[in-house]
Amino acid sequence: MEWLSFLKQYIQGPRWIGAIAPSSKYLAAKMVKDIVFEGASCIVEYGPGTGVFTEKLLATRQPGTVLILIENNARFCHMLRKKYGHHQNVHIVHDSAVHVDQYLRQYGVNKVDYIVSGLPFASLPTDVSLDILGKSRQYLKQDGGFITFQYTLIKRGLLKQFFGNVSMTRVYRNLPPAYVFSCSR
Ligand SMILES: C[S@@+](CC[C@H](N)C(=O)[O-])C[C@H]1O[C@@H](n2cnc3c(N)ncnc32)[C@H](O)[C@@H]1O
Numbered sequence: 001m002e003w004l005s006f007l008k009q010y011i012q013g014p015r016w017i018g019a020i021a022p023s024s025k026y027l028a029a030k031m032v033k034d035i036v037f038e039g040a041s042c043i044v045e046y047g048p049g050t051g052v053f054t055e056k057l058l059a060t061r062q063p064g065t066v067l068i069l070i071e072n073n074a075r076f077c078h079m080l081r082k083k084y085g086h087h088q089n090v091h092i093v094h095d096s097a098v099h100v101d102q103y104l105r106q107y108g109v110n111k112v113d114y115i116v117s118g119l120p121f122a123s124l125p126t127d128v129s130l131d132i133l134g135k136s137r138q139y140l141k142q143d144g145g146f147i148t149f150q151y152t153l154i155k156r157g158l159l160k161q162f163f164g165n166v167s168m169t170r171v172y173r174n175l176p177p178a179y180v181f182s183c184s185r
Helices: 002-012 025-032 052-060 073-083 097-106 126-139 157-162
Strands: 042-046 067-069 090-094 111-118 138-150 165-171 180-184
Touching: 002 073, 025 052, 025 138, 025 165, 042 052, 042 097, 052 067, 052 073, 067 073, 067 097, 067 126, 073 090, 097 111, 111 180, 126 138, 126 157, 138 157, 157 165, 157 180
Parallel strands: 042 067, 042 111, 067 090, 111 138
Antiparallel strands: 138 180, 165 180
């Protein structure tokens, strides 16, 4: 039961997990809605957790698109490897998204088409958020997209520090309801 496992991880590290349950399939659908999958060479997902967004990405990506999942929780990483470890062009990394640059180099990726982030920026330490957002901007293609969700609007200003365009949609069918932010340079 994934939600139980999720709740346990939340109790052990609320600041890093940032949610008591995995996101809904409705939120997942909104997270990938604006992605143009044709021609995308690399998509990075931060904080995939139990893989709600990963499922959508895998279902729609083209077989040649490299998908890099970066998850710093050991239990979730183990689950992700069991579920998706056999897929071609999928790399599952157990580390912090702070080190995204290191893994892009390792997998021979210069620039990224999309970053899909499940990270809880509202509770992460500010220096960690700044580092991750700075590197994300640096490695995104000029027309690439950074897509994230949050439960409140308090980090909208932070996203605007890094991205010129930040648009937002509300998703009610999630516990709690969430905002999806679609950002580009
Ligand atoms: C709110 S949960 C979202 C999980 C999943 N994407 C979902 O929507 O159900 C946040 C996830 O980010 C992961 N996480 C937190 N800080 C991280 C970091 N610095 N690098 C990578 N993953 C991180 C947590 O372990 C957790 O899986």
